[in-house]
Amino acid sequence: MMYFTPVETTFGHLTLIHRGTDSAGVVAILLPKTKKESLQEVKSRFPKAEQGSVDSLIPFKGMLIDYFDGARVKFPIDVLDLSICYPFQIEVLKAEWSIPYGKTASYSCVAKKIHSTAYRAVGNALSRNPFPIIIPCHRAIRSDRTLGGFQGGLKMKRRILEMEGVEFDSLGRVAEEYVQSSLDPLFDYFQSPKYLNNFNGTF
Structure with missing residues (x-):
């Protein structure tokens, strides 16, 4: 099952696509757009994804918001599902x-x-x-x-x-x-x- 989690940033509406597991399992990051455009992209690329989040994504979302606010952030990669590559x-x-x-x-x-x-x-x-x-x-x-x-x-x-x-x-x-x-x-x-x-x- 795939889930999508919206993240509001100063650049626009960014979306995380993930497996909803404790380790997050992020499989895609959709770049900031308007809310309408972001939802359309989710439906087009991940039509079966449902909106939802997991606790393990909370600090990750905060880092994304801080980054687009201009903070110097080095993102961890352990939340990414690199097996899709x-x-x-x-x-x-x-x-x-x-x-x-x-x-x-x-x-x-x-x-x-x-x-x-x-x-x-x-x-x-x-x-x-x-x-x-x-x-x-x-x-x-x-x-x-x-x-x-x-x-x-x-x-x-x-x-x-x-x-x-x-x-x-x-x-x-x-x-x-x-x-x-x-x-x-x-x-x-x-x-x-x-x-x-x-x-x-x-x-």
Whole structure:
């Protein structure tokens, strides 16, 4: 059984799709829209989902609200059901998750971190990211520092990055100081037991 939980944010009506279990089991995050548009998307993509929530989602919802209010939040991924993704995509999403708040990285940078030269495949994996915002695919950009694509459109992508403090040059490219040249050692640190055991959602 699938459930949907609406979350009101300053960007609009965001929706969590989940299995309703104690571990949350979030299978999709629908980006902010109007309430009417969000309900239409739920009915279109998850026609059998019923509205409902579980206690384990309460702090997660609070983090989403805080994030869109401008707080520096690092989301946990233990509430996500990554089993719905294919193996290569899981690698890409975990690497993308390590890009810090207020920074960006190119698709090729993400590919190199997972020891791949399949830059286009990385882009495709991110374009199908079921968990936008939590897995921050809005922080993935092209090597020329232009924005690339985003499920919510480029206007929303830029708005989110600017909310995080990212600046742009006169040509609309991400300013160089906001681009990560490597995901080391952040990626390895975020995968470490020390980080995961002590993670509290903020930094």
